[in-house]
Amino acid sequence: MRIALAQINTVVGDIAGNERLILDALEEARGTGAQLVLFPELAVTGYPPEDLLLKEHFLAAARDAVARIAEACTGIVAVVGFPERTDDVYNAAAICADGEVQAVYRKVHLPNYGVFDEIRYFQSGPGPAIFELDGVKVGVTICEDIWRPGTPETEEALAGATLIVNLSASPYTVGKARRRERMVGQRAADAIATYAFCALVGGQDELIFDGGSFVCDHEGRVIARAPLFTEHLLVCDVDPQAAASARLRDTRQRPAARDLVTEVAHLGSFAVGGEHRSDSPGGEIAEPLDELAEVYGALVLGTRDYTRKNGFGHVVLGLSGGIDSTLVVLVAADALGPENVTCVIMPSPYSSEGTQSDARTLAANLGTPVLELPIAGPMEAYTELLGPVFAEREPDLTEENLQARIRGNLLMALSNKFGWLVLTTGNKSEMSVGYSTLYGDSAGGFAVIKDVPKLLVYRLVEHRTTQDPQSPVPPEIVSRPPSAELRPDQRDDDSLPPYEILDRIIEGQIEEDLGRDQLIARGLPAEDVDRVQRLIDLAEYKRRQSPPGIKITSRAFGRDRRVPITNRFRG
């Protein structure tokens, strides 16, 4: 049997555009001789549509699109994710065959943790369901359904399904692709069935859907794999008879099948005259990526998709000669082409010659357009205006923040005048402790590296530069101690613990919800723990007003971590 997994890049709310993507992939799949083509979870609407799901006219538009897609399903069966509006609303899969929606499977397990809010919108489906295609029983599942052991996939296999398909929209975190393959491989071995995992690809606000669709056989071996971070039609020959024969030999599964009491819905039997038979099951197997290539790829895809899906062709950022804006400009140039990335160098009297010249060199090496806008003039205008009000007070963070805000204003003025998207350059370490200026360096439309801790920023720049025989990055950018350059001789470690300590505290508190004592038990200095925990708690008001950015860790700021601003609990 030949199957095709359509790893497509949908846009939330673009029902007409998604319909075209689906119809194109359907056509291509039919051309390969596939009997079955799979699409991602909620492919018709994009994922996650959030509160659009509360609108009747949105659900009606999705329904109409599914009906049109089904009309095109002749000579092939398609399983298409969509939100089904009946008396309730379900996260559903339409089984399309012979020009009609023949049946609907409804997702059983609704995730309502982390970035997910599915119980806000959907009712759980009643349970397992299978359909028959050219004599092969196929079990249907949607995303979370296979992330918990047991129902519905277990029962579908026991009811005879030798192929379990999964329509997925699985948000990227570091190493997720590897964990998915391990888990699904084990599920396949347990159920003695071929598993086909069809994944969404693309960026949607804070989320990256990384793709990496794959098929594993009934012993859990990956026999086909699509690449990460790009659209792909993965075609794979599978051998359902091999699973059936393995079950004949398995002494555990047959009594369990006999004793199965759960009702497994039968969604219909279809024949598409699949004559294809391959001697060798399997398909193309893309190479997996190492961790840094994976993260870098996620940043590039996220930046490209946020920019283009929101109607921008050009981005602008402040290039300081520091490591953070270096990573952002590398990512942006790879995402959009250097000609579509304007770098703005905005020196103040506190900017060193070294950082300015490194910024110029970097932009020149990359071939991006550059603007230079020294900020001394506006600094003086503010000082003159505010001088009498501030009277005898010493300069403090106020004056530092004003510099950052002038730079933010200039970038936003360029954005307004020329229609460019402003990329911000703050990393996760800074976002955590509030080491940034609200409406200053945090001002912009998209925060590319907001979930990337500082030490990982360095590793990613190194990763990217070693890809290039001639690195565009002046080595001083990597070797110079980090500084915000907002007062003379400033260094980040004047105000913060070394990043080797800071990043470990942040990971423990944000990703693992550890308390003070647990962090200290890990060998982190008590004084640093207390100070950083307090800073993290107090900076929530800044994070709440920061632009969206790409989630790469197990807990990002944004929808993923919902904490009150008004909050007196520390740690």
Add this chain to the structure above:
Amino acid sequence: MRIALAQINTVVGDIAGNERLILDALEEARGTGAQLVLFPELAVTGYPPEDLLLKEHFLAAARDAVARIAEACTGIVAVVGFPERTDDVYNAAAICADGEVQAVYRKVHLPNYGVFDEIRYFQSGPGPAIFELDGVKVGVTICEDIWRPGTPETEEALAGATLIVNLSASPYTVGKARRRERMVGQRAADAIATYAFCALVGGQDELIFDGGSFVCDHEGRVIARAPLFTEHLLVCDVDPQAAASARLRDTRQRPAARDLVTEVAHLGSFAVGGEHRSDSPGGEIAEPLDELAEVYGALVLGTRDYTRKNGFGHVVLGLSGGIDSTLVVLVAADALGPENVTCVIMPSPYSSEGTQSDARTLAANLGTPVLELPIAGPMEAYTELLGPVFAEREPDLTEENLQARIRGNLLMALSNKFGWLVLTTGNKSEMSVGYSTLYGDSAGGFAVIKDVPKLLVYRLVEHRTTQDPQSPVPPEIVSRPPSAELRPDQRDDDSLPPYEILDRIIEGQIEEDLGRDQLIARGLPAEDVDRVQRLIDLAEYKRRQSPPGIKITSRAFGRDRRVPITNRFRG
């Protein structure tokens, strides 16, 4: 029987502070001779604690506080809301008597819609439960439990409870107090039981908990009511025997009680030697507020609580002489005292004499401190710097936004230097269509009127000024056509439909999720509908970076309305 409802103003995460509030109210209740004292939902932690509930050490601190509170419970029974950590986590009520936590009730119905995310954190409780106090059977419920007809309160009443208590944290919207009383009154009449609704009061980020605790008798009549928007210990005598006698005469309830199959947990029997018997059931009955007084009260409480709970004593805002900043300064002065509200007048060359002088008069009448910071200097500095880049391009929104951003910078500089909280002055109509400057007029810590539509802004100013024999508001502020004053002779209705049309479209689209056709069927002009719907969709990126503000409508921007930024669906 005498009961006390402790309508307290907790702070999220301030477990020690909340414990003190609870112990003080407990002491006061005991002093009145009450046998039973009720506290709001999650009183120990404040509501909603959001992702703090994912921290073991947070839950442990809450458990320890409940144990200490229980120790103080002698001679009185207390029902105290807290998050219970067992093998799972429950939104729970501790029944505290004889110095110990005697039993725990667990909330059955977990709201997971609108602003609520309770399924993210809690497991549902197993069902109805009652305890016995001085011979009276008391049914326990928490908030949402009584917002759906049926279980658990129905079964608790059928199992003999003549008093149903509800621990609540009910977010304010216009008219909510009235709807609550109607609903609970009907529940009481249906169940033939006295209902005691103990509500949280106070502001928490975007939410106002309005208080208005009340008791209604078994015929649904309100017999005691606490005021809205303020802490209060509501003491009420109830007559459980009256409900028992009414049930004897009711021919419907007795067969239902006989046929009850649901198991109703028994949480214990307690005696506190309550000797009190009153001839007349009831207690103090606060007057209800009319709609405008209610909304105004919510704004004042929300502003005061956000400011103080976040450690600020003083606020600052830009006073333009327009209606929006007028409402905000009135609210702020009422919330914090005029001496704690600094008004900043920041005229540009486009500011009219009239608005500037009205702003001065208003501030002088209110007695607030005033600063004047004309922005021409920074405007020139930016123009000079950006001139060569902008070259031949005509002035456009860029230059208007720069003015707003200079003002934002000045307010933030004052905030940084003096530790003041910046209040923003944008209303819901502007927020909806993006008629504001990101990092400009939307820059600040708290957006007092972000959920107040423009026409309601006018009505609230009128309401507030008619309270005063000598209105502080110059009449021109109300009568002048609205203008942002960012270019010569600008008026809001140059860019937007009249507010009479705009506010109706916004209400339909935001609060009711109506589509284009439904809005037009209401008589709204198709052209305006199309334009406004598009503007609403496109402004999501601005709203996502705006400060929190007070929810007063059925759907506010913020946690209440979760829509994607990247979204091609229109309407």
